[in-house]
Amino acid sequence: MKLLVKAPAKINLSLDVLNKRPDGYHEVEMIMTTIDLADRIELILEEKDIIKINSLNRFVPDDQRNLAYQAANLLKKKFDVKKGVTIKIEKNIPVAAGLAGGSSDAAAVLRGLNKLWDLRLTLDELAEIGAEIGSDVSFCVYGGTALATGRGEIIKQIPAPPICWVVLAKPFIGVSTADIYKKLDVSQINHPDTEQMIDCIRTGDYDEMCRNVGNVLEDVTLNLYPEVAQIKDQMKKFGADAVLMSGSGPTVFGLIEHDSRMNRVYNGLRGFCDQVFAVRMMGNRHTLD
Numbered sequence: 001m002k003l004l005v006k007a008p009a010k011i012n013l014s015l016d017v018l019n020k021r022p023d024g025y026h027e028v029e030m031i032m033t034t035i036d037l038a039d040r041i042e043l044i045l046e047e048k049d050i051i052k053i054n055s056l057n058r059f060v061p062d063d064q065r066n067l068a069y070q071a072a073n074l075l076k077k078k079f080d081v082k083k084g085v086t087i088k089i090e091k092n093i094p095v096a097a098g099l100a101g102g103s104s105d106a107a108a109v110l111r112g113l114n115k116l117w118d119l120r121l122t123l124d125e126l127a128e129i130g131a132e133i134g135s136d137v138s139f140c141v142y143g144g145t146a147l148a149t150g151r152g153e154i155i156k157q158i159p160a161p162p163i164c165w166v167v168l169a170k171p172f173i174g175v176s177t178a179d180i181y182k183k184l185d186v187s188q189i190n191h192p193d194t195e196q197m198i199d200c201i202r203t204g205d206y207d208e209m210c211r212n213v214g215n216v217l218e219d220v221t222l223n224l225y226p227e228v229a230q231i232k233d234q235m236k237k238f239g240a241d242a243v244l245m246s247g248s249g250p251t252v253f254g255l256i257e258h259d260s261r262m263n264r265v266y267n268g269l270r271g272f273c274d275q276v277f278a279v280r281m282m283g284n285r286h287t288l289d
């Protein structure tokens with residue numbers, strides 16, 4: 001038996017850090033949304049008690065370090081599953097890019113194995129299990145658009161943002177999320193207005209949404225990697241309506257309303273940057289059918 005599951009990337013339309021917690025994590029307030037740039041995960045049921053990872057991408061580990069492996073292993077241990085799985089990952093999301101590629105693979109494996117191993121868990125239960133793997137996994141279990149708080153694992157769904165293009169550009173560097181959080185000075189933060197951002201999304205006010213994007217990790221990454229600042233400048237120059245780094249970076253995204261402008265930004269960036277994509281936001285959350 002085989003199952004194909006889509007694992008979409010996310011962007012952070014807004015990312016605020018409230019404080020550093022005693023456990024070392026940061027208390028965050030983030031508006032996240034899934035985009036139509038996705039890994040494809042094939043799950044093949046194995047009668048033997050094994051978990052095998054199969055990926056052709058040289059930056060993706062094929063052992064216990066893979067978040068998809070960890071997702072399968074966690075379900076296996078928690079529910080004493082005797083069967084196994086081969087997980088084939090077609091990697092389309094850039095790795096270590098601020099787009100939650102690994103987290104989304106893990107979330108897709110949770111949703112898929114729930115079906116393949118007939119576990120009958122709800123999305124809420126899967127999201128709770130996902131939080132044990134990483135802070136972004138719970139959001140990726142649901143997909144759609146949400147306010148994420150706590151260390152990122154407390155998810156409240158909000159409506160889909162107004163329709164627009166998302167052009168993504170990633171320079172040829174990978175960024176360590178832990179490093180960026182470590183270098184953030186929480187006493188020097190210029191906080192974005194998360195409430196205001198939620199309001200703009202609820203009312204479908206595109207211009208106001210563009211004015212309210214913000215990411216407090218951006219300055220940290222920009223200081224370490226000047227090429228990220230250059231990409232931001234290029235995107236603005238080519239006419240994106242809003243430009244922001246996603247997550248801990250280094251991917252930069254631009255929001256663009258009109259097709260002709262999207263083409264200009266996309267083509268302009270392609271001459272300048274390693275990986276460039278033009279996609280839509282996905283809007284809908286995942287279901288368990």
Ligand SMILES: C[C@](O)(CO)[C@H](O)COP(=O)(O)OP(=O)(O)OC[C@H]1O[C@@H](n2ccc(N)nc2=O)[C@H](O)[C@@H]1O
Nearest residue numbers: 024025026028134135136137151152177178181247248
């Ligand atoms: C930057 C974002 O991607 C934005 O969506 C997330 O906040 C990070 O999510 P993630 O990659 O799933 O993060 P995790 O794998 O849980 O944590 C990686 C490392 O990032 C730091 N970390 C992560 C989340 C958080 N709220 N505070 C932190 O300080 C911790 O040092 C942690 O060891």
Ligand SMILES: Nc1ncnc2c1ncn2[C@@H]1O[C@H](COP(=O)(O)OP(=O)(O)OP(=O)(O)O)[C@@H](O)[C@H]1O
Nearest residue numbers: 066067095096097098099100101102105136177247
């Ligand atoms: N399935 C996976 N896909 C990609 N990377 C993985 C996977 N599993 C483990 N990794 C490891 O995780 C690291 C971070 O990869 P990932 O693409 O998830 O980063 P990210 O997009 O910056 O994540 P986030 O936005 O959640 O911080 C990689 O360097 C890789 O070694």
